Structures are given as C-alpha cells and as structure tokens.
Amino acid sequence: MSESTPSTHTANEFDLLVIGGGSGGVASARRAAAHGARVALVERDRLGGTCVIRGCVPKKLMMYAAKFGRELPEIAAYGWRMDNATFDMATWQDNKSKEIDRLEGIYSKMLDSSGVTLFRGDATIVDAATVSVSGNDGVQVTLTTKRLLVATGGRVNRHAFPGLEHALSSDDILNLRHVPKRLGVLGAGYIALEFASILRGLGSEVTVFYRDHLPLRGFDNSTRTKLAEALVAQGITLRPSSSMKKVEVRGDTTVVLAGDMAYEFDAVLNATGRSPNVEGLGLDNIGVKTGKDGSIEVNEWSETSVPNVYAVGDVTGRMALTPVAIAEGRALIDNLYTGTQKTVNHASVATATFTMPPLSSVGLTEERAAETYPTLRVYETEFRPMKVAFAGGTTKTYIKVLVDDASDKVVGVHMLGDDSPEIIQALAIAVTMGATKAQFDGTIAVHPTTAEEFVLLREVTRYVPARA
Numbered sequence: 001m002s003e004s005t006p007s008t009h010t011a012n013e014f015d016l017l018v019i020g021g022g023s024g025g026v027a028s029a030r031r032a033a034a035h036g037a038r039v040a041l042v043e044r045d046r047l048g049g050t051c052v053i054r055g056c057v058p059k060k061l062m063m064y065a066a067k068f069g070r071e072l073p074e075i076a077a078y079g080w081r082m083d084n085a086t087f088d089m090a091t092w093q094d095n096k097s098k099e100i101d102r103l104e105g106i107y108s109k110m111l112d113s114s115g116v117t118l119f120r121g122d123a124t125i126v127d128a129a130t131v132s133v134s135g136n137d138g139v140q141v142t143l144t145t146k147r148l149l150v151a152t153g154g155r156v157n158r159h160a161f162p163g164l165e166h167a168l169s170s171d172d173i174l175n176l177r178h179v180p181k182r183l184g185v186l187g188a189g190y191i192a193l194e195f196a197s198i199l200r201g202l203g204s205e206v207t208v209f210y211r212d213h214l215p216l217r218g219f220d221n222s223t224r225t226k227l228a229e230a231l232v233a234q235g236i237t238l239r240p241s242s243s244m245k246k247v248e249v250r251g252d253t254t255v256v257l258a259g260d261m262a263y264e265f266d267a268v269l270n271a272t273g274r275s276p277n278v279e280g281l282g283l284d285n286i287g288v289k290t291g292k293d294g295s296i297e298v299n300e301w302s303e304t305s306v307p308n309v310y311a312v313g314d315v316t317g318r319m320a321l322t323p324v325a326i327a328e329g330r331a332l333i334d335n336l337y338t339g340t341q342k343t344v345n346h347a348s349v350a351t352a353t354f355t356m357p358p359l360s361s362v363g364l365t366e367e368r369a370a371e372t373y374p375t376l377r378v379y380e381t382e383f384r385p386m387k388v389a390f391a392g393g394t395t396k397t398y399i400k401v402l403v404d405d406a407s408d409k410v411v412g413v414h415m416l417g418d419d420s421p422e423i424i425q426a427l428a429i430a431v432t433m434g435a436t437k438a439q440f441d442g443t444i445a446v447h448p449t450t451a452e453e454f455v456l457l458r459e460v461t462r463y464v465p466a467r468a
C-alpha cells in the first residue's frame, strides 16, 4: 500500500530516498516501489555498483578467461590440438565492457519500469528528511523524504601502509588491457587470492604478500592449507608472515618493501581490504553512529541510531557480499511497508572464493565448531577428479564435512575444488535446514560426479577432541 497520494506531492518529495545504486540500493528501491512507495534513488556513478560494474561480474568473466588457459593442457589430453594458443587481454577487455554496458542497461530499465525516480549526482544528507543532490549535469536539487536508506557500499582501502597510491586497485586490474609480466599482490583475502589466481592463469608471475602464516584468515584452517598448496602448485609465490612496509615507484617498476627486502614488479595490486563509502555523505549532519572504520552501525532491522534512517550492504560493515546486501534491503523494505518482521541470518551464509580451484564454505569452520560443540565428527576426503586424472593433472579436490556428534547435525561444509561454488549453493539449503549426516548418507549419489562424495563419506577421519 502506498503511504502517499502522488497528487499531493511535489516532484521532489518522496516516501523513501535511497542513496547508492548498487545491488542493495537498487533491490531496496524496486521492492519499496512495488509496495507502492514513492521512491527516489541517487547514484553518482554507474548503476549496478561494485558487484556488477567493478567486482563480482567482471571478475568472474576474467576468471573464465584464465580458466580456459589453465585447461589448455587438459584439452590436449582429450585429443584437441590447440597449439600456439595465445591470450589477448584487449579482446577480453572490449567484450567485458560491452557485457557490463548491457547489464547496466538492464539495471536502468528495471529501475525505470519499477517507477523509481533516478537522480544522477552526489548526495549530501542535510537532515534525516532532506538530501541535497549535486547533479552530474551541474544542477543542484533538494529532495525531501519520509525515510532515508544509505546503501553506498565500499571502496578500496589505501591506508594500510604508505605508498598504496602507487598500487592498482581491483577496479584497475579489471580495466587492464595487458597482462603484467610480474604482479605483486598485497593481502591474502578474497580479492587478493582471486586476482592472484586469475592473473597467474593469464600468464603473470605472481607473488602474494600477507602477514598471517596462511592465506584467507577466518576460513577453515585445513582448506587454507590446501589452498596455499594449490596456489604454489600453480606457480604462485607465497610470502606468508610478511611485514609490508611501503610501496614505491622506481623507474618503470613498482617496488614492495617488506621486512628487509625490496621486491620489484611491473604492477602491484592493493588488496588490503575495503572501507565503507561514507565520505562527503554528510552523516555528521544527522549524528548517525558509526564504527571505528566509518561503517554505519545498524541493528538487526537495519535501523541506524537516527529514526527513519536505515543502512544496508557493505556500508554497514556486516558482511560484504552482494546477496547479503540484497537480502538486508528486501527484508527492511518488507518490514517497513508490509509490517513483516524479517531479519537476515548472517551466520549461515554460504560463500565462495573464486580462486583456482575455488574454495567454498557454508556453516562453521572446524576451529569454530570445536569451540561450539562438545564432540565433533570430521569427515574428509581428497582425490583427483576424473577430468584431471585422465589428463595426468595433479590438482586435487578436498572436501570436509563437520558434524555435531550429539545431534548428528551437519554444522559445516568446506570444499576446495572445481565447481565447489555451484555445489555449496545447493548444500547450503540442506545445512540451513539443519540436515543430519544420516540424511546426507540416505541420499542416493549422482554418478559420476564430484558432488556425490558428499553423500558417500562413511568413515570418520577424526573426532574433535580426539577419542582415546
């Protein structure tokens, strides 16, 4: 139901004003318009946000390009002759740009057909009900609103140590027209490892610097170890326990100073994390509470400390994942306009790191599960998939299933291997529903597949804590 009678409003009065045209903002705006609200959305850049324009989507398209290269030796074993295959980054870049333009067009049409009014420019919050937009066309407008939603996302963090202005961001990597011969990667989170794998697949010599002993802090330790091994097997140089001090430009090279050493590269990727995009928004004008990193503090209903002001997605620093931002936005809007009381369960979100091979997880890590449950059954398997073995490859797939011994409930699933993002998405349904190991075992396998291993794990690898 609409809260408003359109005829009583001027063109710049809204029920909901959304700042940010990324995944969370667009999904929220469209949902609110579908509920009959008069909605405006302000975006200064392209529609689609980080995920569509400079994140998940182009990254995956680049990953496909790298994967074709990685499969060339396998292709030969299957009888195909692909001698003298070469990769032309500029062709990929041109085709990627066309695809992103197409997707942005879809976002734009979807907003338009939902009846959301789009303002292109920089938004500054004047007070909880007033936003000033400095339009990209040079025109300044003042909008008023009953409710305000901030969904401005995040951007690359450049203050981990000095000289990061000389390093490329993930945005820059996605716009390259040539593959750098030597690439240094700073950090070992999602972005670092995905681009390390991809650029290695495209032919770069890649070195990854990180301060922990294993990459991907926060993931299950066994999968972190296996992933590190897989990255090294691909020819990536890992520099764990690195103390990164500075990035410098010396002539044509970019130099990473770490420990007592200087390492030279043709390009360096800064993947030391992202910060909430709040600069210039005017949050101080309404006194909204923010965290140390500038992220907007919200409760489980995505309400900020200021009445009628809400925030969803990366800007809240909860979980920087597109589907989470969309779910947070839709839950908020349904609650506001239809009286539901939906929340998003951030604990059971499945996730995939698109490395090569990809690493995918749902539920608890073994370390966290061991703290949570008195006795844990750990099931593991590692094998060379049929496709790899046939071609004489060595890349293994690793699977781990964690079960609470008392209830038989599956509390964590981890997989490092091809197709793991697709497999984990389906398994996430079972894990979220509270499936037991007996129910996994009672499921008939689809043969021959890799995923069948999940219903064929009979032997407990170990108990945690260990049994006498």
Ligand code: NDP
Binding pocket: 160, 161, 186, 187, 188, 189, 190, 191, 192, 194, 210, 211, 212, 216, 217, 244, 271, 272, 273, 274, 319, 320, 321, 351, 352, 353, 354
């Ligand atoms: P992450 O938080 O995943 O990784 C940041 C990395 O930078 C870590 O290795 C961290 O090390 C390191 N780091 C941070 N500060 C410093 C410092 N001062 N000195 C040295 N190293 C430092 O961030 P990303 O930027 O990779 O990704 C941002 C978010 O985007 C992710 O959290 C994820 O939610 C999302 N994302 C999701 C993807 C997916 O779903 N496939 C893909 C890409 C991004 P340490 O561990 O030691 O703190």
